Amino acid sequence: MKRRSRLGRKVNSGRCTTCSSRIRPKLTRADLLVYAKSLGLDLAAFQHALDNHTYRPIVERDLAEAAGLGVTTTPTFFVNGRRLVGPQGYASLGAVIESLLAGVPPDKRVQAELVAAGPAQQIDLRSAPTRGPATAPISLVEFSDFECPFCAITAPVVRQLLLAYPSQLRFAFKHYPLPMHKESPLAHEASLAAADQGKFWEMHDLLFATQAKWVQARSSAKAAESEPVPTLRDDLIAKAAQLNLDVPRFTKDLDTHRFKPQVDQDRQEGNRLGVDGTPYFFINGHAISGGASLEDFKHLIDAALKETAAPIATPVPAR
Numbered sequence: 001m002k003r004r005s006r007l008g009r010k011v012n013s014g015r016c017t018t019c020s021s022r023i024r025p026k027l028t029r030a031d032l033l034v035y036a037k038s039l040g041l042d043l044a045a046f047q048h049a050l051d052n053h054t055y056r057p058i059v060e061r062d063l064a065e066a067a068g069l070g071v072t073t074t075p076t077f078f079v080n081g082r083r084l085v086g087p088q089g090y091a092s093l094g095a096v097i098e099s100l101l102a103g104v105p106p107d108k109r110v111q112a113e114l115v116a117a118g119p120a121q122q123i124d125l126r127s128a129p130t131r132g133p134a135t136a137p138i139s140l141v142e143f144s145d146f147e148c149p150f151c152a153i154t155a156p157v158v159r160q161l162l163l164a165y166p167s168q169l170r171f172a173f174k175h176y177p178l179p180m181h182k183e184s185p186l187a188h189e190a191s192l193a194a195a196d197q198g199k200f201w202e203m204h205d206l207l208f209a210t211q212a213k214w215v216q217a218r219s220s221a222k223a224a225e226s227e228p229v230p231t232l233r234d235d236l237i238a239k240a241a242q243l244n245l246d247v248p249r250f251t252k253d254l255d256t257h258r259f260k261p262q263v264d265q266d267r268q269e270g271n272r273l274g275v276d277g278t279p280y281f282f283i284n285g286h287a288i289s290g291g292a293s294l295e296d297f298k299h300l301i302d303a304a305l306k307e308t309a310a311p312i313a314t315p316v317p318a319r
Helices: 016-023 029-038 043-051 056-068 090-101 106-114 149-164 184-195 200-209 211-224 232-242 247-255 260-273 294-307
Strands: 076-079 082-085 138-144 169-175 280-283 286-289
Touching: 029 043, 076 090, 082 090, 138 149, 138 260, 138 294, 149 169, 149 200, 149 211, 149 294, 169 184, 169 260, 184 200, 184 232, 184 247, 184 260, 200 211, 200 232, 232 247, 280 294
Parallel strands: 138 169
Antiparallel strands: 076 082, 138 280, 280 286
């Protein structure tokens, strides 16, 4: 019997655009009417609802909720709040459901839900900002989006992990601005402009700490058509001044999009690795899709330490 890896989760992420454009022809109104007739529906009522878009608000409400939950592809499942991305086999879904039905406490069922087989992924970290010693046995890599609310929630968890495992964990940040977050690419470029002046992590922490303010201010202004708010560019320049950066140099890097190629390169690498939402983590190359609690991560890190035959020191209590 083959030993299965205790880390990572196999994610076979399909894309609806690929499915519809390459395998099936475009769904037409005539097709829908044929389906309605085959189901014995009232065709007149069905056509009236279709032509008047009676149920569009319901669809739009679901789309908005999905966006808020970080759903970027289908199928995406939620089992008692835990997100599973991509097609799931009977074994993977069954393991999650059975663990819940058995009443296993959350701190005991993390590994069962995140177990998967498969080789670790190779991730290029040559230009990635890192925290923690280069000799650490555990590598935690995050593909993140500065405009993603779940990434902002996870950022303090990562800081606590670095405090809990000061010599055993190295954290690397990779840029993955999601297409639906229009402000995010420039924020990522700003973080790299700050990195060029030795202050990536200061800008990283500031962007997440103030995310609600710089994201919601613009969203609210657009919705209410109120007085114009400062542009994101202006906000980022103000943050550069707050961090005592060389502001003219920072502004030039921002306006010329000097670091856009690096952001694009990270996003392309994420696509290659199967990243389809944020936050998306890799522990020693094994994928963990979605956010996890501090205790979840500790279980996974301890399991990785056992697999690398590294001695597990008693974690320093998180502050």
